[in-house]
Amino acid sequence: MLSRETIQLKTPEQVRHMRRAGLVVADIHAALREAVRPGVTTAELDAVSADVIARAGAHSNFLGYYDYPATVCISVNEEVVHGIPGPRVLQAGDLVxxxxxxxxxxDAGTQWHGDAAFTMVVGGSYATDTDRVLDTTTRRALWDAIAxxxxxxAGQASGRAGRLNAVGDAVEAAVAQTAENDGARLGILEEYVGHGIGTAMHMAPDVLNYSVRHRGPRLRPGMVLAIEPMLTAGGPEVDELDDGxxxxxxxxxxxxxxxxxxxxVPGGVWVLTAPDGGVEGLAPYGLAPQPLD
Structure with missing residues (x-):
């Protein structure tokens, strides 16, 4: 269901604060990519994340969130989201x-949040064709949606501003393209979606990864969205384990x-959790990010 809560619009200065948080998240990603290898435990990787946050003088928005016990969610293979780090040892070929x-x-003590995720195959070269198609399609769906x-x-100035359903439409189109080109039928999670973000990690609006008849709220400068397609190599049905x-x-x-x-932002977007602000990801679409000076 689409949230009817008020959507928080940020000032340019507040977006700059969120960029600082986003760069911390980007640094966590970089450190995790370097640390992942066969034989490492997910608890050891959580420690890597915690160290990056501490050295940046930032704070974890995962640790303690509804009693979540770690600074990062690590989901392996059939785990879709919210996997808890622990003694599990990663193996070559795991999709994580x-x-x-x-x-x-x-300066006023207000929290400004960043949130981002990536998937990779442990050992890289051990990836199966199915994993490559799944991972590549999910990443493409993200950038299709951002574009x-x-x-x-960018259409704001000419009165052609779009609505939030552009995200779900883009994700569905990416999945359909993969089905046509590769014959792979991927599932789109519907129970877990993206979200607004700002002074809290989860805020209005819900950002659906599938098309809906209701077009959703109009996209406006000052909105900040966590866009996060989640796909499976099979059906979209999921279950929650006993760990809650x-x-x-x-x-x-x-x-x-x-x-x-x-x-x-006026004239486009700024990808706050990408080190380059979205330059590389948006280039194939003939677009460029619009960073705030």
Whole structure:
């Protein structure tokens, strides 16, 4: 259901604060990519995340969130989201998603959050064709959605501003393209969606990864969205484990998630959790991010 709560619109200065948080999250991603290898435990990787946050003088927005016990969600193979780090030893060929977050405090003590996720295969070269298609499609769906939002934001001045359903339409189109080109029928999670973000990690509006008849709220400068398509190599049905957090595919198929925190600014978007602000990701679409000076 689409949230009817008020959507928080940020000032340029507040978006800059969120960029600081986003860069901390980007640093967590970089450190995790370097640390992942066969034989490492997910608890050791959580320690890597915690160290980056501490050295940045930032704070974890995952640790303690509804009693979540770690600074990063690490979901392996059939685990879709919210996997809890622990003694599990990663093996070559595991498909692993890292969902990471952090917040910084401004001079008034207000929290400003960043949230982003990526998926990778442990050992890289051990990836199966199915994993490659799943991962590549999920990442493409993310950037297709970001590009759709960027075009909608750029249309503000001419009165052609789009609506939030551009995200779900883009994700569905990416999945359909994979089915046509590769014959792979991927599932789109509907129970778990993206969200607004700002002074809290989860805020209005819900950002659906599938098309709906209701077009959703109009996209406006000052909105900041966590866009995060989650796809499976099988069906979309999921179950929550007894730990109260870990979500797994019901059919045992593997899953992938890619996410960025994206600010809508005059003339386009600024990808706050991408080190380059979205330059590389948006270039194939003939677009460029619009960073705030």
């Amino acid at each position: 998603t890292f969902d990471c977050g952090a917040y910084i405090l401004d 759709a939002v960027a075009r909608a934001a 957090w870990t979500v797994v595919t019901r059919d045992g198929s593997r899953a992938a998630q890619w996410e960025h925190t994206v600010a809508l």
